[in-house]
Amino acid sequence: xxxxxxxxxxxxxxxxxxxxxxxxxxxxxxxxxxxxxxxxxxxxxxxxxxxxxxxxxxxxxxxxxxxxxxxxxxxxxxxxxxxxxxxxxxxxxxxxxxxxxxxxxxxxxxxxxxxxxxxxxxxxxxxxxxxxxxxxx
Numbered sequence: 553x554x555x556x557x558x559x560x561x562x563x564x565x566x567x568x569x570x571x572x573x574x575x576x577x578x579x580x581x582x583x584x585x586x587x588x589x590x591x592x593x594x595x596x597x598x599x600x601x602x603x604x605x606x607x608x609x610x611x612x613x614x615x616x617x618x619x620x621x622x623x624x625x626x627x628x629x630x631x632x633x634x635x636x637x638x639x640x641x642x643x644x645x646x647x648x649x650x651x652x653x654x655x656x657x658x659x660x661x662x663x664x665x666x667x668x669x670x671x672x673x674x675x676x677x678x679x680x681x682x683x684x685x686x687x688x689x
Contacts, residue, residue, distance in 0.1 A: 560587075560591075572586060
């Protein structure tokens with residue numbers, strides 16, 4: 553289908569509009585390009601974009617408001633034990649899903665055999681005589 557451009561329309565007050573025009577003129581781009589750049593940054597950083605005047609930024613990207621050791625977007629250090637536990641739980645969930653699929657196929661097999669039987673009594677001894685064996689874990 554292709555990637556089609558969409559139009560976004562909204563209203564701003566006159567002061568904000570003039571400020572945006574100044575930004576566009578300073579960067580020698582159109583007003584639409586200012587918004588496209590902002591939207592691209594917003595999408596790229598999953599909505600975590602701060603608009604800060606360049607003069608308030610130091611060379612590390614932090615604002616001059618006492619946040620020198622903070623970067624944007626904020627990051628959090630996650631302990632390795634948390635990551636290992638998360639991976640362990642994912643593996644366990646995968647294993648449980650596989651077991652559930654096995655149990656479902658076993659129940660389906662039993663239901664099919666029940667429908668195929670002339671009488672509606674299914675003896676447990678008959679289950680042991682089958683070539684396919686199921687093991688519950």
